[in-house]
Amino acid sequence: MKHDFYIYNTLTRKEEQFVPLNPPNVGLYVCGPTVYDNPHLGHARGAINFDVLFRYLMHLGYKVRYVRNITDVGHLEDDVHDEGEDRIERRARLEKLEPMEIVQHYSNQYHRSMELLNVLPPSIEPRASGHIIEQQELVKKIIENGLAYVNGGSVYFDLEKYSKTHNYGRLSGRKLDELLSSTRELGGTHEKKSPLDFALWKKAGPEHIMQWPSEWSRGFPGWHVECSAMGMKYLGEKFDIHGGGMDLLFPHHECEIAQSTAALGGDHVKYWVHNNMINIKDQKMSKSLKNAITLEELFAGKHEALDKAYTPMTVRFFILQAHYRSTIDFSNEALQAAEKGLERLMNGMKALKKINPSARSTVNIRELRDSCYEAMNNDMNTAVAISRLFNGVRLINSLLSDKKEGIDKKDLDTLRGLYHTFVYDIFGLKNEEQLSSAADELNGELIKMLLALRLEAKNRGDFAVADKIRSQLNDLGIVVKDTKDGFEWDRK
Numbered sequence: 001m002k003h004d005f006y007i008y009n010t011l012t013r014k015e016e017q018f019v020p021l022n023p024p025n026v027g028l029y030v031c032g033p034t035v036y037d038n039p040h041l042g043h044a045r046g047a048i049n050f051d052v053l054f055r056y057l058m059h060l061g062y063k064v065r066y067v068r069n070i071t072d073v074g075h076l077e078d079d080v081h082d083e084g085e086d087r088i089e090r091r092a093r094l095e096k097l098e099p100m101e102i103v104q105h106y107s108n109q110y111h112r113s114m115e116l117l118n119v120l121p122p123s124i125e126p127r128a129s130g131h132i133i134e135q136q137e138l139v140k141k142i143i144e145n146g147l148a149y150v151n152g153g154s155v156y157f158d159l160e161k162y163s164k165t166h167n168y169g170r171l172s173g174r175k176l177d178e179l180l181s182s183t184r185e186l187g188g189t190h191e192k193k194s195p196l197d198f199a200l201w202k203k204a205g206p207e208h209i210m211q212w213p214s215e216w217s218r219g220f221p222g223w224h225v226e227c228s229a230m231g232m233k234y235l236g237e238k239f240d241i242h243g244g245g246m247d248l249l250f251p252h253h254e255c256e257i258a259q260s261t262a263a264l265g266g267d268h269v270k271y272w273v274h275n276n277m278i279n280i281k282d283q284k285m286s287k288s289l290k291n292a293i294t295l296e297e298l299f300a301g302k303h304e305a306l307d308k309a310y311t312p313m314t315v316r317f318f319i320l321q322a323h324y325r326s327t328i329d330f331s332n333e334a335l336q337a338a339e340k341g342l343e344r345l346m347n348g349m350k351a352l353k354k355i356n357p358s359a360r361s362t363v364n365i366r367e368l369r370d371s372c373y374e375a376m377n378n379d380m381n382t383a384v385a386i387s388r389l390f391n392g393v394r395l396i397n398s399l400l401s402d403k404k405e406g407i408d409k410k411d412l413d414t415l416r417g418l419y420h421t422f423v424y425d426i427f428g429l430k431n432e433e434q435l436s437s438a439a440d441e442l443n444g445e446l447i448k449m450l451l452a453l454r455l456e457a458k459n460r461g462d463f464a465v466a467d468k469i470r471s472q473l474n475d476l477g478i479v480v481k482d483t484k485d486g487f488e489w490d491r492k
Contacts, residue, residue, distance in 0.1 A: 005060060005377045007241075008325060010249065010272040011171055015379050020240050021270060026062045027239030028054065029231040029269075031248055032125070034071040035106035036091040039113045040292035041315070041330065042278050042285050046245050048316055048428075049275040049324040049380075051119045053243070055426050056376060067234045068122040072103040073129045073210045074202075074223045080251055082199040082222065089209055099210055103127075113295040116312040118428045124234050128226040132212045135221040135229040138263055139200045147262040151191045153203030153217030157259055159196050168258055171272060172250035198255050200225050224255035232260070232268065242269040246276050247286070280305070280330045293330070310335050313432050317342040320382040320427055345386075346431055348393030349423060352416055355399050358406030363399070365411045368392050369418050382427065389422060447478060451487050454480075 005018045020026045030050045033043055050068075057064050077084030085093075092099040114121070128135075139155055142148040147162050148155055159168060163176050179196055199222035204211035211218045221229075231239065244253060253272065260268040278285045285292050293303050301309030310318075318338035322328045368388065375384035392415070399405050407415065423429050450469055457465040470480050473489075481488045 005056075006379055007271055007273060008379050009270075010274050011269075016271065018271070020062065021238060024062050026057055026064045026241070027235035028057070028064055028066045028241045028243065029227070029235055029239065030066070030068045030122075030242075031227060031244035031252070032068040032070050033106075033110055034075045034087055035103050035110060036087045037106060037287055038294040038296060039106075039110045040285070040287070040294045041298065042245070042292060043110070044113070044117055044295055044315060045278055045319050045328065046243075046275050047114055047119045048117060048319045050243050050273075051428060052320070052324075052382060052426065053241075053273070053380060054120060054122075055428060056380065059421070059426055065124070065235060066122040067124045067126065067231065069227060069230050070103075070107060070125060070127045071223070071226065072100075072107075072127050074221045074226060076223065079223055081195070082202065086208065086210065086220075092209070100129075103129075109296075116299065117295075117316050118312070118430055120428070126230045126234065128221065128230070129210070131226065131230050131233065132221065134233050135225050136201070136214055138225060138229045138232070138259070139221075141263040142200065142259060145262055145265075148200055149193070150216050153219065154191055154199060155201040155216055156192050156197040157200055157255070157262070158193065159198070159258070160194050162258055162262060166258070166261055169254065171257055172254050174250055174254070198222060198224060198251065200259065224252055225259060227252075228256050228260045228263070228268070237264055238266075238268050238270070240269075241271045241273055243273045243275070246274045247284070249274055275324045276327045278328045278330050285330065305330075305332060306335075307332050310339065311432050313430055314339045314342055316427075316429060317345075321386060323379075323381050323383045325379070326383075341386075341390075342429070344393060345389060345423065345429075348389075348396050349419055349431070351393075351396050351400055352419060355396065355407065355412060357409040357412045359408065360406060361408045361411045362404070362406050363395055363411070365407070365414050365418070368395065369414065372418065372422055376426070385422065386427075389419070392419070447473070447489060451480065451489060455486055 006015045007018050008014070009016050028050075030046070033039065050066075054064055054066050072088060073086065075087050076082060077087060077090065086099075088099050088102050092102045095102065111121075139148065142157065143150070143155065147158050149158055159176070162168060168176055169179070176196070180194070201214060201216055201221055202219050203217035204219045208220065211220055227242075231242065242253070242256075257267070257269075280291050280293070283289055283291060293305060295312075295315070297303040298306070298310050298315055299312060301307075314335060315338075318335055319328065321338060321341065328334075368391065371388045371391075372385050375381045375388060378384070396415075399407055450473065454466045454469040457463070457469070473480055479490050481490075
């Protein structure tokens, strides 16, 4: 039963049994962040949802190569019409920094946040700027196949020609005629045969810092082409799953399908999987709407929508309580409810350790186990799986308090294994009380070690080093008091 896993395929608009192209190997590509600002709750949702998919596929016994890219060039402010400034270059100009300083800083921020949320790192994390040659080679193939044209040093995808033999819009459900009738003329579109033609390569103006040589011009790749090129490089010309947020469905993923089909002659992805959005006050949470709450603000409680700080595991649990294809309504109250739910689940884990086995079982553990797998196998329904685990918590509490209920050793081991597998391995939750306690203990030992080094420095007359250690500990909130027996310390 564990292996009958069904996932919703956006391309076919139905749930399909997951059958990899080359079992037991699975290729998974997920669109990562454009690193020009701090990561926010929307980034966390996509990362956590696909982290659970990654974990679950591995739990089912598959060998998964998970590729999640970093976009560090080519994502323009108006990504529908290929207009405006590069988002990273704009941030670099405003902060008077090199673009790659911006990329490095916000990549570091993203990785720190993912680590706090216990999101596993991908198998490969390629950057668009490191794969310019692969993108150029892909563009050449599309030109050779007659589905792209060069104008003024830029290369555009010929959507009208492509649409004569292929269905542009089959992923998003958009109709080409309707798109054409609603498209407004913008400056710069005179280079295109049609306003819907998208850029595969853009000639760079003199003000554009990030540019590379090509046979067409010194320029930079279009936003859409990077994912096709990197996906094919690391997962092959056809791979199993391509994931991302619903906001990428059009135009990004629709254009990916068109350019990959134009290069290869057919589909390059078997299953398209999309997580839904987070809403705040009935609006999609996004940077462009200026209503995004950063993860740093969530963890510190420094936002007007928040009454307090919330731990990374509370945020993770908040996201997992909803099915990945449903919208999530953000509110302080919803986070409070998630915090209580997580505490209830973790208390159940503690109670599970206290149960002693009986001579025989009066409970049905198999039914609970099967219901958890049934939820996950039904389009990765973490919300239902969590509700099943809550049912199990009631069972755990009754085993502790009701002398009529009993569980034998075999069933108890099964129950403990089930909770460990789902809570820790698949859902990626951590017991933050234990982490905090372990961290406090480690910090205490480190402080003692530093103070012992300070005492050694004092004893050999190196008062400069001794004073420096004391001063730096004081800056960190540690008060040191010298005594006749050595020292004492406390936190401010």
